[in-house]
Amino acid sequence: MKIAIIKYAAGNVRSVTYALKRLGIEPIITDDFNIINQADKVIFPGVGEASSTMELLRKTKLDQLIPTLKQPVLGICLGMQLMCKHTEEGNTDGMGIFDLNVKKFKASSEFTVPHMGWNEVTPTQSLLFTGIPNNSHFYFVHSYYAEIGINTSGTTEYIQPFSSALQSGNFYGVQFHPEKSAQSGQILIENFLKL
């Protein structure tokens, strides 16, 4: 099985690579359109700031390639957010694969921002969560969240309920970091590889 990790200035490429290697899979880290097109699965990682990252994707035209992919694609964290319509971070237009907007969490005396640490995900309907017990924890670190909408496939509560997992056809997105979420994260990645 050929797994492509989209190569750009995302902070967690190494962690995602190692998570796959722990499963015995040697991913290809690439920005080559042909290799990405021919891969069985594509992972679109992401850690960093939205507007500069989107700018980078535009420069390399990856923003045009990704929405045309036909195989299962998994966006992680900022990767997922940039697959949405728009994010308040740097007032940035995303790729519009998910019909949702991304907004900033409002901090209060009760809730610190970023939302940082382990939180539960309630899956609504997704093959990604097969075999993962309800109330399992995943690791989050983010200040912006995707609203709940038509593409929501998992929700999490922090300040308000938000989309922690999304799906639209062959496109999947998770707000948390499966590559850093111990056993539950490993099962989720295995589920994605089985799609």
Added chain:
Amino acid sequence: MLKKRIIPCLDIHEGRTVKGVQFVQLQDAGDPIAMGAKYAAEGADELVYLDISATIEGRNTFLHLVDQIAKEIDIPFTVGGGINQVGTVYDLLSAGADKITINSSAVKDPNLIDNIAKQFGSQCLVVAIDAKYIDSDWKVFTHGGRQLTEKSLYTWAKEVEDRGAGEILFTSMDHDGTKGGFAINALKKLQEVVSLPIIASGGAGKMSHFEDLFTQTPINAALAASIFHYNEIPIQNLKEYLQLKNIPIR
């Protein structure tokens, strides 16, 4: 619901975990990767690795170690120790660290906070603050607690937040090593001043100290070292204890 975090801290010297008193009389406490993997398996929520090597060789060993940790361990980890430029941050994050922590270098050049946050995002930047209560004020210290600065805890913490840090690691030097409990009042006040996540450090000696921290303050994370290294409090027992006290724990 977001869970409270328990974070073991490992001091690394020339590639080994060590435990010492004021950076002298270093004792070997074990292999950093084996220890980290054990803590992760026991339910640690994150790990912190601080490099206290004084040599270039030691620092290179540490960079290699960061790569090995990322390879072996499937929970988030923060690294720090002597980081004073953006290039080093890049090296450590590229090697697979999730977050980096700076302390003395941020006090010396606060712009470093802005620069790191801008380039790599706030989510990867933990600013550590060591402070001691002197003449009714929490004074900030640098260089492993050896150097008194002009800064005061609360104003410095606010500045750190405004400049773009994603998290604050506060160590009370008055409580550190005493095993008499966390600096509850200072932590309470600190969380009123900043809306960033705060990691409490210094003073953990008993399981009830973690309970006190999590019930008497809104603080979300607690860090400790020797009580975990010498198995005085196994992480699994601590988490079971906190769960029984109805504290949200993974």
